[in-house]
Amino acid sequence: MGQAEASLLADERYFRRRGLPTLIEDYSATEDVLTRAWPWLGILFAIQVTRSLATSWKPGLAAIVLVASVAAVLAVWIGGNRRGGRSLFSAPARVGWWSAAVFVVVPSLMRINSAVGVYPALRHVAFNVCVCAFVVGVIGWGLAQTLAWALLKILSDLWDQLVIVFRQTAAIFLFCFLIFFTQEFWQFVTFSSYRRIELLLQLLGAIAILTVLVGAPRFIASLQKALLEEDERLTRLQRSNLTILFIVRQLLQLALIFVVSAALFATVSVLTISSEMYKTWDLRPETIDAFVYDGETYLLTDSGLYIALLLALVATVNFAVATMSSSEGREIFLEGVEDEVGEVFRRRRRYLAKRKELASRGVSV
Known part of the structure; x- marks a missing residue:
């Protein structure tokens, strides 16, 4: 096998490893x-x-x-x-x-x-x-490779991802913290039925996912228009494959934001909302767990957990809308994604040039 054929196989392995x-x-x-x-x-x-x-x-x-x-x-x-x-x-x-x-x-x-x-x-x-x-x-379609590559990418850039998210969504987190300490919000969550709260959680989650599903094809189409020449445009199947890769990556990023935000708000509820405050607000939530530290009793209640989940989903929806609905949001949050997709396009351009060169020499590819 010549050097050109080996390079061609390396390019094909590159595409497979990235789920493309x-x-x-x-x-x-x-x-x-x-x-x-x-x-x-x-x-x-x-x-x-x-x-x-x-x-x-x-x-x-x-x-x-x-x-x-x-x-x-x-x-x-x-x-x-x-x-x-x-x-x-x-x-x-x-x-x-x-x-x-x-x-x-x-x-x-x-x-x-x-x-x-x-x-x-x-x-x-x-x-x-x-x-x-x-x-x-x-x-x-390489879905297993897609999931593995996207997960490894998110974890390898975990700190950078968190810095970008919390820096650019500081306003929504400030808003969530202001709501967090209002009596009316705690009363709404405590006195609402579990079914109503769960439906609200499902609605917010569906909005976040739908935003990514609707915005991803437009984002990939804009990248293709900006980075590829007319004769290099992807087929419908190739665009769909690349779109799925992007959707998986973004959904994993949303999951990361949700988990970190929920853990943050749940921790704040345990540290700041005491049993005396529950009595002052005339709330009687169910206690999930409790522990004593330095003479203080700290409670994790069902109301505190639901509030943490609600506020985390609000932050997640805000991030999804910010990244997918405006060019400014895409420039802020998806700059690294554009670089990665650009590298894939450049690799494919070189790959096609190698195939053309081998074909001109009569080598079967």
């Missing part, structure tokens, strides 16, 4: 995903067929069908290898969508039983479709 396998030219879910996963899918297929025959068919008929099925699979396998000029039992070079359809349908049909109807077969179909979707998502 679709940036590899001529990437195919059929050849690059299902083909790599076929041994595991084959094992699952064999288990499902055997179990279906054992539970839904009479023993004699089940044995006949099993032998016939194995013979048919071997015949197709050997025949395909002979036509392709490969050894008889070599692994398939390509697993297509027809093979995936067989994996989904055949074990399901064998589950049909007149006694229980078609429901077991339908459950089998749904399960196998989910398996194929999982394989394409995890391997084809």
Whole structure:
């Protein structure tokens, strides 16, 4: 292998490690995903067929069908290898969508039983479709690599992330602290039903997530327009892959902000809101935990915990809106992301140039 080919493979590994396998030219879910996963899918297929025959068919008929099925699979396998000029039992070079359809349908049909109807077969179909979707998502779209890379990136830049967040969202934290020490807010949380508070928490969380989901495609489109030439533009599949990577990163960042903020406000509630203050405000929350230090009793109550969660979600929503809804917010919070995406685009530009050079020399890539 020459230096150029090795460099090309290094670029492809770079894209895979970052959860961007679709940036590899001529990437195919059929050849690059299902083909790599076929041994595991084959094992699952064999288990499902055997179990279906054992539970839904009479023993004699089940044995006949099993032998016939194995013979048919071997015949197709050997025949395909002979036509392709490969050894008889070599692994398939390509697993297509027809093979995936067989994996989904055949074990399901064998589950049909007149006694229980078609429901077991339908459950089998749904399960196998989910398996194929999982394989394409995890391997084809690199979701596992995406999550791992985004998590490592967040943790490696943890201190910088926290500094940026608390510096740029100081106003919302000041607002939250002012609300925190108001009697009316504590009364609202204490006297509201748990269900109402939980619905409010879910609403705030949904707003934060929806803001990222809506803003991410526009952000990636703006980066592509700014950093790529017209003939270098990504395909829809590649843009979707890059958008998913960005969404995962931003959601992890929001989770970090939420956890740190909730811990901060919960700690403040324990340190500052005493049992005497609860009595003064005529509040009787449930005590989750209590401890005594230096003659003082410190309480963690359900009201204090819910308030911490509410204020943390308010700060999280504010950060999500600030980063995704305005160009100023993106410049403040996402400067590092722009640099990372720019490096990916530059790497892809060099990668395509190498492929073009190898193709001009008649080297198969």
